[in-house]
Amino acid sequence: MSFPCKNSDSRMLEEQERKRKEEEMMRKIQEEVEEREREKEERMREERMREGEEKKRFSDNRGIHSMSLEQKKAYVSGLNFNSYIPSQYHQDIKEILFTNDGKYVFVCKT
Structure with a gap:
């Protein structure tokens, strides 16, 4: 009678391990998605800064030409x-x- 308990314990442990691995994988995926979003936001912020600097230089240069x-x-x-x-x-x-x-x-x- 102890064998069925061991099998059910083993299955339960396997199921727990499978769930743990699945949760870990989902957490890693979420972290990667968040990292990509942060990188995208950083690139967009840098691009906006560059555009602002270019507009300012262009505006300054228009005044210089006159x-x-x-x-x-x-x-x-x-x-x-x-x-x-x-x-x-x-x-x-x-x-x-x-x-x-x-x-x-x-x-x-x-």
């Missing part, structure tokens, strides 16, 4: 880049051209 040469010189001198041009060369600058990504080029007399 500046006079003297205003452009003052603007470039105001930037904290290593591109300071000594004032003795300012008369040689004919134009300062700006790109949409914030770069600039000096057009000088030859």
Whole structure:
């Protein structure tokens, strides 16, 4: 009579183990789904930030293009880049051209 109990205990243990494995697998799947959602949200947030920065640069550059040469010189001198041009060369600058990504080029007399 002890054999049937062992079999039922064994089946019950097997069923519990199967349920445990199934729950673990479902938990892993849920974690993967949540991780993918977090990654997707992070990518979308980064993309929105990039778009905002591009719009700001484009907007800033539109204002730059309408500046006079003297205003452009003052603007470039105001930037904290290593591109300071000594004032003795300012008369040689004919134009300062700006790109949409914030770069600039000096057009000088030859």
